[in-house]
Amino acid sequence: xxxxxxxxxxxxxxxxxxxxxxxxxxxxxxxxxxxxxxxxxxxxxxxxxxxxxxxxxxxxxxxxxxxxxxxxxxxxxxxxxxxxxxxxxxxxxxxxxxxxxxxxxxxxxxxxxxxxxxxxxxxxxxxxxxxxxxxxxxxxxxxxxxxxxxxxxxxxxxxxxxxxxxxxxxxxxxxxxxxxxxxxxxxxxxxxxxxxxxxxxxxxxxxxxxxxxxxxxxxxxxxxxxxxxxxxxxxxxxxxxxxxxxxxx
Amino acid sequence: xxxxxxxxxxxxxxxxxxxxxxxxxxxxxxxxxxxxxxxxxxxxxxxxxxxxxxxxxxxxxxxxxxxxxxxxxxxxxxxxxxxxxxxxxxxxxxxxxxxxxxxxxxxxxxxxxxxxxxxxxxxxxxxxxxxxxxxxxxxxxxxxxxxxxxxxxxxxxxxxxxxxxxxxxxxxxxxxxxxxxxxxxxxxxxxxxxxxxxxxxxxxxxxxxxxxxxxxxxxxxxxxxxxxxxxxxxxxxxxxxxxxxxxxxxxxxxxxxxxxxxxxxxxxxxxxxxxxxxxxxxxxxxxxxxxxxxxxxxxxxxxxxxxxxx
Numbered sequence: 001x002x003x004x005x006x007x008x009x010x011x012x013x014x015x016x017x018x019x020x021x022x023x024x025x026x027x028x029x030x031x032x033x034x035x036x037x038x039x040x041x042x043x044x045x046x047x048x049x050x051x052x053x054x055x056x057x058x059x060x061x062x063x064x065x066x067x068x069x070x071x072x073x074x075x076x077x078x079x080x081x082x083x084x085x086x087x088x089x090x091x092x093x094x095x096x097x098x099x100x101x102x103x104x105x106x107x108x109x110x111x112x113x114x115x116x117x118x119x120x121x122x123x124x125x126x127x128x129x130x131x132x133x134x135x136x137x138x139x140x141x142x143x144x145x146x147x148x149x150x151x152x153x154x155x156x157x158x159x160x161x162x163x164x165x166x167x168x169x170x171x172x173x174x175x176x177x178x179x180x181x182x183x184x185x186x187x188x189x190x191x192x193x194x195x196x197x198x199x200x201x202x203x204x205x206x207x208x209x210x211x212x213x214x215x216x217x218x219x220x221x222x223x224x225x226x227x228x229x230x231x232x233x234x235x236x237x238x239x240x241x242x243x244x245x246x247x248x249x
Numbered sequence: 250x251x252x253x254x255x256x257x258x259x260x261x262x263x264x265x266x267x268x269x270x271x272x273x274x275x276x277x278x279x280x281x282x283x284x285x286x287x288x289x290x291x292x293x294x295x296x297x298x299x300x301x302x303x304x305x306x307x308x309x310x311x312x313x314x315x316x317x318x319x320x321x322x323x324x325x326x327x328x329x330x331x332x333x334x335x336x337x338x339x340x341x342x343x344x345x346x347x348x349x350x351x352x353x354x355x356x357x358x359x360x361x362x363x364x365x366x367x368x369x370x371x372x373x374x375x376x377x378x379x380x381x382x383x384x385x386x387x388x389x390x391x392x393x394x395x396x397x398x399x400x401x402x403x404x405x406x407x408x409x410x411x412x413x414x415x416x417x418x419x420x421x422x423x424x425x426x427x428x429x430x431x432x433x434x435x436x437x438x439x440x441x442x443x444x445x446x447x448x449x450x451x452x453x454x455x456x457x458x459x460x461x462x463x464x465x466x467x468x469x470x471x472x473x474x475x476x477x478x479x480x481x482x483x484x485x486x487x488x489x490x491x492x493x494x495x496x497x498x499x500x501x502x503x504x505x506x507x508x509x510x511x512x513x514x515x516x517x518x519x520x521x522x523x524x525x526x527x528x529x530x531x532x533x534x535x536x537x538x539x540x541x542x543x544x545x546x547x548x549x550x551x552x553x554x555x556x557x558x559x
Binding site: 011013014015016017019026037038093094095098120121122123124125126127128129130131132133134137138139140141142154156157158159160161162163164165166167168169172178179213214215216217218219220221222223226228229230231232233234235236238239241242246248249 | 316318319320323341342343345346347348349350351352353354356357358359360361362371375376377378379380381382383384385386387388389424425426427428429430431432433434440442443446470487488489491494495496502503512513514520521523524525526537538539540541542543544545551554555558559
């Protein structure tokens with residue numbers, strides 16, 4: 001079984017985001033970029049399935065700018081076999097990305113597609129579900145456990161208040177939540193080896209996708225900031241402030 | 250122009266998030282129909298019919314909808330979509346699952362997690378875990394929207410006269426996906442995502458055993474328990490308690506942080522809380538810069554003192 005994994009290049013999760021002075025967007029100039037944390041978990045899960053003999057090949061794919069190839073190489077160093085880079089603007093919308101993935105799914109026929117549940121930049125949480133709809137495949141979103149059992153994928157999903165397990169008939173789409181696994185770090189020899197692994201370049205046109213704009217970004221603002229508040233000297237003062245001033249207890 | 254609001258419920262009552270989403274739907278300005286989907290949900294439909302501002306309730310009642318699986322939910326909503334300009338749902342683990350499916354099947358974009366309605370097609374939504382707020386205009390004729398409930402007040406007003414309830418006979422199929430089991434946390438404590446009070450612990454708590462202190466205070470306050478990523482990484486508590494950019498994003502009325510330094514990653518998950526209390530022995534900890542009330546000191550003496558005095 002082939003597994004297709006999505007990888008997105010995003011701002012490193014430890015970097016503090018700043019809004020541009022003209023409010024046109026956030027400022028990503030000279031900011032450290034990295035693989036989206038949920039995509040790292042997706043890559044790890046696919047590599048583990050290959051190590052367990054369940055998967056035969058792990059293909060990683062990214063739809064984005066030239067620099068997205070760095071994250072694809074990173075995924076190859078973590079154990080993926082080959083990569084597909086689809087050139088696009090960095091702010092390409094989820095439905096357009098889903099259409100590009102759907103075209104690759106059609107061509108590669110993976111038994112499983114594993115994607116991060118959301119990217120930590122646009123926070124849309126849409127692409128996997130959209131891909132499932134477009135490819136008419138069942139979906140298991142926000143997975144904290146994935147078991148392949150014959151022609152079924154048993155996906156334990158993080159839902160409000162607990163966990164829900166669903167059975168999906170393969171081929172299927174799975175999106176990762178935090179508890180699915182703990183991603184490994186790439187080792188130096190694997191990073192060197194990854195440079196020789198195949199990385200194909202495609203355009204959206206090659207995949208028959210004409211990107212459409214479904215929304216327009218009008219403005220990006222910094223959220224209202226909190227003032228630092230006050231320091232209290234004792235537990236008694238804290239309790240009285242919470243009771244009488246903030247009225248929250 | 251009519252809006253279809255998809256209700257969140259537990260098969261017996263509507264959730265408060267549905268009432269918040271109703272406020273957002275009213276801000277959009279159209280007539281509002283509420284869709285209640287599930288198994289044995291007639292009483293929920295009846296409850297929705299008395300809500301102020303609702304013109305009609307649609308009730309789809311069938312076994313296949315019992316667990317709100319994305320595939321049948323998506324098919325049902327797409328079946329109903331022709332009559333609506335806006336399809337809107339409170340953001341939760343179910344709507345996050347089926348709404349993007351609806352959008353893709355209708356070939357439109359989705360507005361995720363809106364926190365303000367500026368007009369019928371312009372909205373605000375948090376990006377970068379709430380570190381920036383985007384103003385976005387939806388360009389599609391049909392708008393698919395999920396609503397961050399904590400950003401809107403509840404509309405719990407009742408009408409004396411109930412609006413009509415229409416039964417939807419369309420029964421979607423679910424061939425490729427089936428429910429197997431639920432493992433719902435049987436906790437006396439409220440759910441972290443929707444709790445009105447949260448008591449969180451960080452690396453400063455020191456160990457998993459010491460988290461009993463945090464739990465004792467939470468129980469005293471009727472609060473949920475949260476944790477920083479550092480506490481989760483150190484193995485003190487399980488991952489599902491993590492508040493932060495890669496964990497849960499929360500906005501309770503009261504958030505109390507004990508032994509949490511205030512890394513960006515954590516602040517992104519809790520800075521929209523109404524009142525933040527920080528207790529830390531390091532007076533320079535960044536958490537104090539966002540706290541309404543800071544107390545410098547040792548949590549191991551402060552928590553027991555609080556539990557005793559509350």
